[in-house]
Amino acid sequence: MKPFIAAVDWGTSSFRIWLLDSAGHILAEDRSDEGMMKAREIGFPTVLDRHLTRLSADPELPVMICGMAGAKQGWQEAPYVETPASLDDLVGRSVRVSADYPIHILPGVCQRSFDAPDVMRGEETQLLGAFSKGGASGIVCLPGTHTKWVLMEKGIIRRFTTFMTGEIYAAIAGHTILKLALAEGEDADPEGVAFTNAVLRAVEKPALATSRIFAIRSAPLLNIAGTEDAAAKLSGELIGLEIAGALAQFGELSKVELIGSGKLATLYRAALEAAGLSVHLTDADQAVRAGLLTAARRHNS
């Protein structure tokens, strides 16, 4: 089978590439830690070339890229599309980085609001992939280092809100007194009652989150609880705080479209269901591939 495109998701600290046929089947794939930060040193074309060579791809194969390669400090800036942003407009606003080969970078989306300025790069392509059949409406949650909550209206990104949940988790777990409680480095168990209880407490009283996080350390000190659920409690508090924020921002919700992968998707699904929301899950990797494929098809048509 001959590849139709090379699809690339170029994050801040990760690089992923798939060779896809015209139906979207994966013919080959690769990943590395050569995200934007490393690629700025190595050179973006070099990183891409090496991966294409490793996958034995035709050098003239069209490449469709999303993510931080299009940031100001990336390969070539693909200026943000402003909200309200139609998913259909993204493809037309992509930039071509080279005259020789058909390499395109999709733009990010920004919210140029004084009260709620916000940016995304990469998630818009997941949305394009998840809703490529068009006309989607509703609230979408895309968990990650900087989790996005997006209000979609008939295929248009109306507005969105970023929560720093993932990055704040890492900062607290690694750089506060809580690392004494989290020393075993265990992951949060999404099935456990420690996790869902923490979610519910934070949804109910979000303002007490930074106090209950301290209690993750005090309780073992007083032999009131062990440290075995420390990661679950910290994760539950922060995801619960985020859900409370999303409810404050988007009103009472009954269902959420979740676009996520792996462990994080499992944690978010458990948290959202504990908070009484019904969840429809789409795999984020599949969504980004579908988005890049959709973009490539429209480009060629």
Place this chain on the structure above:
Amino acid sequence: MKPFIAAVDWGTSSFRIWLLDSAGHILAEDRSDEGMMKAREIGFPTVLDRHLTRLSADPELPVMICGMAGAKQGWQEAPYVETPASLDDLVGRSVRVSADYPIHILPGVCQRSFDAPDVMRGEETQLLGAFSKGGASGIVCLPGTHTKWVLMEKGIIRRFTTFMTGEIYAAIAGHTILKLALAEGEDADPEGVAFTNAVLRAVEKPALATSRIFAIRSAPLLNIAGTEDAAAKLSGELIGLEIAGALAQFGELSKVELIGSGKLATLYRAALEAAGLSVHLTDADQAVRAGLLTAARRHNS
């Protein structure tokens, strides 16, 4: 003038000592970074001896210590007094660390509650000093790395709540994408509208704090705001989140007894006043000295 005691505030990462006369006047003082963490390596008696020698103190001078020297991993454990904890009981629960010299360590206070386990070491001595005239009631805020909010009833610590505000500020400022916005390392300006606006937003909608913190980075990216107020905004969001938590925990408040020193006291005063509370400020250094002096007097009487 002959010293009456050496008063020592032994924190996690700082050591402070004052020689006081019987009226509480400072005859000499010193400070170093030999808090509990360093003292565990050097040896607690060695650190104390060096400072007493440097201040030319009589080796038989009584020493009164509060703080982390009494922790389980400190010099000698001074077990927590449980809430409700009378300030009058603290002195009788101090421990003597040496048979040769009259060196005492005051105990901390713990809240052995399943829902709200909590601990303090050092702040109870500030409370003793600030309310040594007895019978104090009301809500007290003691800002720090781990800020304490305490409900006092007639000289008794009824209950208290720790917020990890200071430590979370440092973790976010130093170990997330916000360090790009905070790169200039400037301090928060308590007088500025950026600080008080952030406080008010967080008090009103605490659940959105981790989203607005991300906006501190997005706004300059979109040229909607500069980075000059980044520290004020981050500080305001986190102190505002704490105030919202204290209101959730202790009910609507009209006034707060603030025990703090320096920059942090100024920030908290500005934040509490912006949130509509009336503030009475007591200097924390003065309070801890007064508490240690009170303890020494009762011990000797």
